[in-house]
Every structure is written in C-alpha cells, then in structure tokens.
Amino acid sequence: MEKIKPLCLTATVASVAFLACIWTASSALAIDNETCLECHSDDTLTRTESTGMKDSLFVDLNKFKYSVHNVNGVACVDCHADIEELDMDNEVPHAVSLAPVNCGNCHDEVAEAYQNSVHKKASHKGVDIPCYACHAYHDTTRLAMATVSERQNSFCLKCHDPYKAHDWLPAKENHFAMVECTVCHAPEVPRHVNLRFFDLVDSAFLKGDVIMRHLQTDPSGFTDLIDKDGDGTISQQEFEDLVLMLRQKDIRGVFHGELVAEINPIVHQVNRGKANRDCSQCHSVTSNFFQDVRMTFDMDDGSVSSYNVDRQVLQTYFVTFNALGTTRVRLLDKIGIALIAGGVAVVLLHLSVRLFTIPLRRKKLDHPEA
Amino acid sequence: MSKEYVHPAPVRVWHWINAFAFVLLVITGVQIRFAELINFLSLEDAVRLHNWVGFIVIADYALWYIYYFSTGKIRLYYPNLRTFAADAIKQAKYYGCGIFKGEPNPHHMTADNKFNAMQQKAYVMLMFIFLPAQIITGIFLWQVKGFENYIDMLGGIRIVDTIHVLIFYFFAAFMIAHTYLATLGHTPLAHFKAMFTGYEDH
Known part of the structure; x- marks a missing residue:
C-alpha cells in the first residue's frame, strides 16, 4: 500500500x-x-x-x-x-x-514565470522591480511554514495597501488574515489549506518535534501511526484519533488553517484581472480551493513534514479554519431540517384537525345548549 | 363585538420591522450557507444584505427594549410564578384539544395581560436569550478578526458559528409556528389585522 x-x-x-x-x-x-x-x-x-x-x-x-x-x-x-x-x-x-x-x-x-507578470510588465512604464525588491537581499528564508501574515508582510504588503482595493470584500480583515494574496491574484497556482497545531494552553504553535516526541514517533513513523488504513490520506476519523491521542498526552489544541499558495514558480504570475468577485467560487462545499488540505509540522532541523488530509476535517470542531458555506458542519443542517420539518408537521397536523372538526364546532354554535 | 387597544404603535412598528427583517435574514442566511445549491442572490449581495438587515434588527431590538422598559410594560412578559404552571397546562390543553371543540380560549387578551402563559414563556426565552445571543454571535461573525479575543473566549469561531446557525434554524421554525398560531383568532386574519390597527376584537 x-x-x-x-x-x-x-x-x-x-x-x-x-x-x-x-x-x-x-x-x-x-x-x-x-x-x-x-x-x-x-x-x-x-x-x-x-x-x-x-x-x-x-x-x-x-x-x-x-x-x-x-x-x-x-x-x-x-x-x-x-x-x-x-x-x-x-x-x-x-x-x-x-x-x-x-x-x-x-x-x-x-525568472521565466516572472516574465508574464504585472510586476515585470511594469518595466515598460520605466519601473524596474527586481527579485530582491520583494525577496530582500540577504535574509531570504524558507516559506513552506510561513503564515499568511508572514508571507504577505514579506512581499505584497511592502508596496500594496490591501484596504485601498477591497472595499467590496465582506469581512476583509478575515480574508487578509486567512488567505494569501496570490490565492486569488495568481489563481493558476496550486493552493492548499495548511493546518498547523495550535496549543491552546500555551497559546502558541507547537513545533513538530514536540508533537512527534509526545507521540513517540518521528516524521517517517507518523504516517504509520496515524494513517492506519494506509491510503495516503488522513481521514476524518484518523484525524480525530490524532487529536484524542494528543489530549491523552495532555496536549490540548486545535489545528489552525490558512489558505496558501504552493511554493511554485508560477506563483510569480500575478496579473491584472486575475482575481474575480465571485464569492461562491470559494464559499461552497464544491469549491476546488479546498481540495488539497495538508497538515504540516516544522522541525528543529529546518525541515518541514507535510501530510495529506481529507478535506472533511475542515468541517470538524478541531479546525479553526472557517469559510462560510464551505466548512459548514453538516450535523447542524440535519438538526435544522429536523426543527423546521417538525414545525411544519405540527402546523399541518393541527390545521388538518382544525379543518376536520369544523362541522363539530358549527354544530356547537348552532346548538349551544348541546 | 367590542375592540380593545392592545398593540401600541411602537410595538406594531417594532413587530413588522422585525418580521420583515427576519424573513430577509432567513433568505440571505440560506443563500450564504448553501451557495452551491441556491442562487437567487450573489453571495456578495447576500452577505452585504444580511449584515445591513442584521443591524436593522439590532436597532429594532433597541426600540423594543427602550419602549418596554421605559413604560414598565416589560412586566407583560413576566410569568406569574404562582399560576404559571397551571395556566400553561390549561393553555396547552386548549391548543391541543379545546380549540377543536369550539371551547373558549382560557386566556383573555387585554392591554395589561397580553400574553398567555405559553406565550410568556416563549417570548421571555426569545427576547432575553435567543435574540441577544443571535445578535452577539452575528456581530462577532460580521467582524471575525476584530472580535477575535471575544470569539476565543467563547471557544472559537466554530462554536460561535454553531450557536448562530442553530438559533437561525430555531427562528426559521419559530416563524412557521408563529404565523400559524396567529391564525387561531376568532377569524383566521383577526390577529393579523390587530397587529396593523392595534385593536383586538373581543
């Protein structure tokens, strides 16, 4: 397998x-x-x-x-x-x-991908934007584990003020915090939801080494330990088992999710008109923006371990990533439908008996002494 | 048949604004939650409308609160603890049986005694628990980032969302039952008319 x-x-x-x-x-x-x-x-x-x-x-x-x-x-x-x-x-x-x-x-x-980007095309207007305008000179660091905030502060927000161009966007602060700019502005780039374990007791992200140590495993053994059916994806049940195992080790937390772009050359192909205002392309359970979900751990040696996770986990209470519609908890809808159906049923039943007993009341009205 | 002025103007204004707003909130709420199934509004418009109407409901709640407390009429909502249980059972029996036989309603509606025992129980829950909870969770969901600390205090965004959605379904079911119960006057439209004119028939 x-x-x-x-x-x-x-x-x-x-x-x-x-x-x-x-x-x-x-x-x-x-x-x-x-x-x-x-x-x-x-x-x-x-x-x-x-x-x-x-x-x-x-x-x-x-x-x-x-x-x-x-x-x-x-x-x-x-x-x-x-x-x-x-x-x-x-x-x-x-x-x-x-x-x-x-x-x-x-x-x-x-460099090739960058040729087809709004930033490179700006050179026609006499604006030269070299790589290090965004990536800095001598302190370029790995981005695989960087949060949305770290990624945006390091790049786009150096020049762009997102508040100037997103007046139309509801809950814009939330989008800026949870979704990397390039997810919308370079939509050809593969993207995934990155899940990182947040320790609720220490209010901090937990390093991969600490988690592995508590689980008495290492990045290569983690797969065998958690992905019990060996299908290459951590299912919702396996995910909940992992949370339970951590709780048994007195580690209480949730997985914090962010929608980030793949570290891929075409991430540089940011162009005008690529982002659109169709909210439902993200906010529906059929959206392909959430097909790829990964659980990542950053290790002390600088490496990053990443594991595929079933997107169903986004609908659990152990993940903080909340996209309207997309990550809705289905159980709530079942409860809701039962409530409404129950209300309608009681009304229809009562109305039926009311209609059925009209002759009875009419008779009583005609012969009040009876 | 005599008439009694039971629903003062501020109450009628509050009621109909609330009713219309609730319908809009349910429609836009369904669109927001089920964007892949329903498409009578764009999601962007649905969210924007939901937010605006939410604030109208908050302002309307303030109108209700100020009117009822400043006039002392809030006592209409307080159940009489000594007679409440017996009255509620009597009222339930009427709705479940007596109404079909043409028996009189055990509760006689007046300006000073507007609600029957079952209504008092339901409306106290609605106006002091469910609606405030829906308003607070709605405000938090409107600006998730801005209210991050409060959301975390309540157990996180998923918990806040769950409360908002469950109360949303409760209100949707309530509106069906409420509209039906309003047809149980001496004629099916009697209570509807009274909520426009202010006068209930006796």
Missing part, C-alpha cells in the same frame, strides 16, 4: 542538485563568505550613490546565517558573480559598482 511521502522530498532533491552546482562554482573562486564579511559585517559601511543618497553595504550575519541561501551553502560570490578576484591592496578590493545580481541564473523557472 502506498504510504504518505513527505511533500518536501522533491524540494530536497532539487536542493541537493542545486547545491552540488553551487559548491563547484564556489570552490573554483575560493573567495569565502568570511573574507567578504571582514568588511561587510561593519554596520557603518556605506557607499554614496550618484544621487547623493547613502546606501548601506552592511550584511547582518545574524540574519544571513539563517537565510535559505547560507543554509544551503551559497557563497556571496555565487550571486555577486562579477567578483572574480579580490585585490587587497585597494581600499575597495573589488569593483566599486557591481552588476545587479541575476537570481535567474539559478532560479531559471521562476
């Missing part, structure tokens, strides 16, 4: 291939990051632009060391590829003005 495979496997393989490529290039140049940081760890290091503006050349090591590039062994000169050698006899040991970093040298699929 097929088992659940952590969805980060593909990304891991791609990263290894990417690293092998980078490692080869870095070794040949042999200018290591420490050499660069001898100067660039100085937070007063600046250069003066032709406009007179001062531009900081400081690289914050505390942020850089956790960046996805440093974690994956990418060296400074892999990106700043026009530095081929350093001349330490000069005050500035390399060219004072370096060529813009071309992220597309490595991220070629992303």
Whole structure:
C-alpha cells in the first residue's frame, strides 16, 4: 500500500542538485563568505550613490546565517558573480559598482514565470522591480511554514495597501488574515489549506518535534501511526484519533488553517484581472480551493513534514479554519431540517384537525345548549 | 363585538420591522450557507444584505427594549410564578384539544395581560436569550478578526458559528409556528389585522 511521502522530498532533491552546482562554482573562486564579511559585517559601511543618497553595504550575519541561501551553502560570490578576484591592496578590493545580481541564473523557472507578470510588465512604464525588491537581499528564508501574515508582510504588503482595493470584500480583515494574496491574484497556482497545531494552553504553535516526541514517533513513523488504513490520506476519523491521542498526552489544541499558495514558480504570475468577485467560487462545499488540505509540522532541523488530509476535517470542531458555506458542519443542517420539518408537521397536523372538526364546532354554535 | 387597544404603535412598528427583517435574514442566511445549491442572490449581495438587515434588527431590538422598559410594560412578559404552571397546562390543553371543540380560549387578551402563559414563556426565552445571543454571535461573525479575543473566549469561531446557525434554524421554525398560531383568532386574519390597527376584537 502506498504510504504518505513527505511533500518536501522533491524540494530536497532539487536542493541537493542545486547545491552540488553551487559548491563547484564556489570552490573554483575560493573567495569565502568570511573574507567578504571582514568588511561587510561593519554596520557603518556605506557607499554614496550618484544621487547623493547613502546606501548601506552592511550584511547582518545574524540574519544571513539563517537565510535559505547560507543554509544551503551559497557563497556571496555565487550571486555577486562579477567578483572574480579580490585585490587587497585597494581600499575597495573589488569593483566599486557591481552588476545587479541575476537570481535567474539559478532560479531559471521562476525568472521565466516572472516574465508574464504585472510586476515585470511594469518595466515598460520605466519601473524596474527586481527579485530582491520583494525577496530582500540577504535574509531570504524558507516559506513552506510561513503564515499568511508572514508571507504577505514579506512581499505584497511592502508596496500594496490591501484596504485601498477591497472595499467590496465582506469581512476583509478575515480574508487578509486567512488567505494569501496570490490565492486569488495568481489563481493558476496550486493552493492548499495548511493546518498547523495550535496549543491552546500555551497559546502558541507547537513545533513538530514536540508533537512527534509526545507521540513517540518521528516524521517517517507518523504516517504509520496515524494513517492506519494506509491510503495516503488522513481521514476524518484518523484525524480525530490524532487529536484524542494528543489530549491523552495532555496536549490540548486545535489545528489552525490558512489558505496558501504552493511554493511554485508560477506563483510569480500575478496579473491584472486575475482575481474575480465571485464569492461562491470559494464559499461552497464544491469549491476546488479546498481540495488539497495538508497538515504540516516544522522541525528543529529546518525541515518541514507535510501530510495529506481529507478535506472533511475542515468541517470538524478541531479546525479553526472557517469559510462560510464551505466548512459548514453538516450535523447542524440535519438538526435544522429536523426543527423546521417538525414545525411544519405540527402546523399541518393541527390545521388538518382544525379543518376536520369544523362541522363539530358549527354544530356547537348552532346548538349551544348541546 | 367590542375592540380593545392592545398593540401600541411602537410595538406594531417594532413587530413588522422585525418580521420583515427576519424573513430577509432567513433568505440571505440560506443563500450564504448553501451557495452551491441556491442562487437567487450573489453571495456578495447576500452577505452585504444580511449584515445591513442584521443591524436593522439590532436597532429594532433597541426600540423594543427602550419602549418596554421605559413604560414598565416589560412586566407583560413576566410569568406569574404562582399560576404559571397551571395556566400553561390549561393553555396547552386548549391548543391541543379545546380549540377543536369550539371551547373558549382560557386566556383573555387585554392591554395589561397580553400574553398567555405559553406565550410568556416563549417570548421571555426569545427576547432575553435567543435574540441577544443571535445578535452577539452575528456581530462577532460580521467582524471575525476584530472580535477575535471575544470569539476565543467563547471557544472559537466554530462554536460561535454553531450557536448562530442553530438559533437561525430555531427562528426559521419559530416563524412557521408563529404565523400559524396567529391564525387561531376568532377569524383566521383577526390577529393579523390587530397587529396593523392595534385593536383586538373581543
């Protein structure tokens, strides 16, 4: 039987291939990051632009060391590829003005997808939006576990004020908090509901390692433990069993859900007119926006474990994700239909007896003494 | 047949605004909850209308509250604890049996004694528990993010949604029963007319 495979496997393989490529290039140049940081760890290091503006050349090591590039062994000169050698006899040991970093040298699929986006097309109007306008320079981090708020604050909200363009949208704050911008504005991108365990006692998201430790398992054993029927998806029953197991370990919480876009090159294809105002495309139980539901755990080693979950779990009381109509609890509708049907039945029965007994009352009216 | 002024103007205004608003809330509520099954309004319009009408109901509730408490008429809703149980049983027997035989209604409606024991019980629950609960959960669902802390205090968005939906179904069922019970006057339309004119026939 097929088992659940952590969805980060593909990304891991791609990263290894990417690293092998980078490692080869870095070794040949042999200018290591420490050499660069001898100067660039100085937070007063600046250069003066032709406009007179001062531009900081400081690289914050505390942020850089956790960046996805440093974690994956990418060296400074892999990106700043026009530095081929350093001349330490000069005050500035390399060219004072370096060529813009071309992220597309490595991220070629992303660069291609970006060509067909409103941001790239803005260059026709003289506005150049390079990758690092959104992604920052030296502290680019993994996004797989980033919340909607972290994703939006890091990217779209740097330039866009969502309150200026969503007057029509009911409960807009809730949408902004639960749905990533690109889910609507780049609708071709695969999206999924990301479920993360929120500890109600500590009021914090619980790390994957803590959950695994309490369940006495690890990311690879988690599948066997929870997905008992081995169908590759955690069913509603298996999901509720998991919550029960955690409660037995004194961990009380709920799964917090957010609708996020896949980390996929075409997420860059944001274009005008892609989002529409048809609320029912999301807010109905048949919506395909909620087909893909995943439970994700971030581990201490930086990896992310992700498991497919049946969308039925969105209708349970253990998930906080609430989309009108879509995640409605069916039991409530059954109770409601019983209430209304009961009311109608009593009325019809009473009315029938009333009509049936009209002769009786008429007789009494005609012969009151009887 | 004599007439008695039982329903003052503020009560009639409150009642009909409430009735019309409740119908709209049920229709838009059904559209919001079952968007894939029903399509007589766009979901966007349904949500917007539901919100606006919700605020009309809140304002209307304030009108009811201020009128009944400022005039002291709120005592119409208070059951007489000594006679309540016996009166309620008597009233239930009438609706279940006596009405078919043409027996007189054990409750005689006057301006000072408007509701029978069963109505008092039902309306006290409606006006002091169900409607306030529906208003509060409705406001929370209108601005989920803004009322996040209060929602969490109540046990989360799913609990608030559950309360709102269950009371919604209760009101939908209540409206059917209420409309039918209103036909049980001396003629089927007598109580309906009285709710427009203010005068009940005796």
